[in-house]
Amino acid sequence: MTDSYTPPKIWTWDQENGGKFASTNRPIAGPTHDKELPVGKHPFQLYSLATPNGVKVNIMFEELLAAGHTGAEYDAWLINIGDGDQFGSGFVDINPNSKIPALMDRSGPKPVRVFESAAILMHLAEKFDAFLGPKENRPEMLSWLFWQMGSAPYLGGGFGHFYAYAPEPMEYPINRFAMETKRQLDVLDRQLANTTYISGDDYTIADMAIWPWYGGLVLGRLYDAAEFLDVESYTHVMRWAKLIDARDPVRRGRMVNRAFGDPSEQLRERHDASDFDTRTQDKIDAAS
Numbered sequence: 001m002t003d004s005y006t007p008p009k010i011w012t013w014d015q016e017n018g019g020k021f022a023s024t025n026r027p028i029a030g031p032t033h034d035k036e037l038p039v040g041k042h043p044f045q046l047y048s049l050a051t052p053n054g055v056k057v058n059i060m061f062e063e064l065l066a067a068g069h070t071g072a073e074y075d076a077w078l079i080n081i082g083d084g085d086q087f088g089s090g091f092v093d094i095n096p097n098s099k100i101p102a103l104m105d106r107s108g109p110k111p112v113r114v115f116e117s118a119a120i121l122m123h124l125a126e127k128f129d130a131f132l133g134p135k136e137n138r139p140e141m142l143s144w145l146f147w148q149m150g151s152a153p154y155l156g157g158g159f160g161h162f163y164a165y166a167p168e169p170m171e172y173p174i175n176r177f178a179m180e181t182k183r184q185l186d187v188l189d190r191q192l193a194n195t196t197y198i199s200g201d202d203y204t205i206a207d208m209a210i211w212p213w214y215g216g217l218v219l220g221r222l223y224d225a226a227e228f229l230d231v232e233s234y235t236h237v238m239r240w241a242k243l244i245d246a247r248d249p250v251r252r253g254r255m256v257n258r259a260f261g262d263p264s265e266q267l268r269e270r271h272d273a274s275d276f277d278t279r280t281q282d283k284i285d286a287a288s
């Protein structure tokens with residue numbers, strides 16, 4: 001390495017430090033502007049974007065509805081993190097951490113907020129008693145669910161950031177996080193050599209949490225890094241990724257709150273099951 005850096009005594013915020021999300025990253029919490037959140041007619045109001053963390057919850061809602069839980073109807077509102085919507089006062093009220101996904105559950109006598117994707121998945125799974133797997137396997141399922149919460153930041157905030165978003169490629173952090181990402185893929189691969197789904201024979205919220213990140217990565221949808229990480233060598237992860245990718249609720253979940261990519265796969269807001277047929281962005285663009 002040629003450039004060396006001596007940290008100052010006290011860190012200060014250099015607003016011009018570059019990188020893809022430099023305009024929204026900041027070292028302070030709290031709202032930057034007043035903005036109420038819209039509220040639709042359904043019991044659940046989801047405020048999100050179709051990043052891997054957002055897709056987890058979209059998949060859960062679509063799976064619940066496909067399994068016949070009609071009480072899981074939801075309105076999904078777009079929070080564009082590139083535009084700073086996560087710092088609006090209404091959003092910060094329901095997630096003080098200013099990150100998607102965030103949920104208002106209005107199905108009970110008093111609306112309750114839920115933030116953090118695993119908390120939302122658990123809340124919905126317990127509410128509908130669905131996708132938890134058998135009771136005796138609950139510790140295993142929870143272990144994988146929380147494995148995801150601790151591991152994915154190394155993939156996203158570590159590897160993805162330095163490989164795809166940093167202002168320039170830097171060998172040390174790319175090496176460090178590529179190594180850790182490959183180690184994590186190997187963890188999953190060894191587990192999936194023995195199980196159909198991540199925690200056993202049942203498809204659960206642990207699969208819904210892990211798939212958008214690690215499934216997306218091996219299917220070549222994240223950071224353009226499939227070749228670099230030699231994802232094809234994780235054959236069991238690949239088998240599992242394709243198995244889940246083939247589910248209809250997963251296909252729909254990937255479309256919800258999507259504001260990038262092919263317009264026919266973008267359903268920027270979802271308020272009704274029919275929206276998948278009538279309100280994708282290609283159709284909205286053609287009509288206007």
Ligand SMILES: N[C@@H](CCC(=O)N[C@@H](CS)C(=O)NCC(=O)O)C(=O)O
Pocket residue numbers: 024025051052053054081086098099100101115116117118
């Ligand atoms: N641990 C959180 C992570 C959520 C998260 O990092 N969301 C990102 C998008 S994938 C976000 O909203 N970023 C906006 C920001 O950091 O300002 C969860 O699982 O819900």
